[in-house]
Amino acid sequence: MKKLISLLLVLCLCFSLLAACGAETPAATTAATSPATTAAPTETTAAAPTTPQSSMDALDGKRILFVGNSYTQNAHTVMDKGYVLTQDERDDDRGLFYHLCKQKGIEVSVTNWCFGGHNLVETFAEVCPKSTPCGGTSHPAHLVDREFDYVCLQGYMEPEFEGDLNAYLQPIMDLFREANPNVKFVILVPHRAVERNCLWTTALNELTDPNILVCNWGAMLHDIVSKKVSVPGAQQSYYRPTFVISVNADDGHHQNILAGYLTALMVYCAITGESAEGQPYEFCNNPRLNLSFDLEAHQTASYTFEPYTNFVEVFRSKADMLGLQQLTDQYIAQFNGGN
Secondary structure, eight states, rough: HHHHHHHHHHHHHEEEEEEEEHHHHHHHHHHHHHHHOOOOOOOOTTOOHHHHHHHHHTTTTEEEEEEEOHHHHTTTTSSOTTTTTOOTTSSSSOOHHHHHHTTTOOOOEEEEEEEEOHHHHHTSSSSSOOSSTTTTSHHHHHHOOOOOOOEEEEOOOOTTTSSSSHHHHHHHHHHHHHTTOOOEEEEEEEHHHTTOOGGGGGGGGOOOTTTEEOOOOHHHHHHHHHTOOOOOOOOOOGGGGBBOOOOOOBBBBOHHHHHHHHHHHHHHHHHHOOOOOTTGGGGGGGGTTTTTHHHHHHHHOOOOOOOOOOHHHHHHHHHHHHHHHHHHHHHHHHTTTTT
């Protein structure tokens, strides 16, 4: 009897163990076939980003050259250097373009190669033909370091242009490609060239090289003033003096600091691919950055012949500045295949 009871106890124990093992088996199978659970990203587990090169990388640590005339420097896109010839005095420019980059945490080296009254051929002639203080000298000889990441070329009256914009610009661009084969170019179009319907401004669609960007800020200003386009959400009305100074009977055609900011903004956004919308502009009225960045002082000095202008009010209107930034995006896309 005792042996029978012992046998029954052993059998019960075996059945219990088998039942327990059977209950665990599905759980083990499920665990083996279910997808692994990924832990929530933390500072130590998050994977490194695989996004494309950031917009900051496009300009941070880069060198950019502005070639042009008074339509580039009069409104402080780069600072007026007059007819200073040597490159060391024209490097380290701290105009509106530099300070826009600085506001974004970007360190960029800016060189100003702008000489008032010059077109591109005159600027790069072996001997300057102008009757200005730089006449008879050689601008190219003073541009001893031509290794730039970006070169902005702003023409105006280009009398030697004969209808092939690529061929016209080729010798100038080659000067910089020899120093850096990867250099990129930005073609700046001033409002005065658009107003006067300069032939080269109608040939911009010929520039199909992806290393050439077009910043037709002149067309944007001209279209706003001539009522071809409206500033979205504008609270101000727009007239020529909104963008153009009036110093005397002979100078009512250069741009003011609002136009200078829009020029800098368009170049910045064309290069980086960032939207113009929401970009900073308050620094334009910060004399601590530069004594020339004072809107009221700029108005007093620049509107002595015809005193009316409302560019200060535009700067103070968030709605108007936003609208101008939105238009900037549209004009970049219009002349750069949607970039």
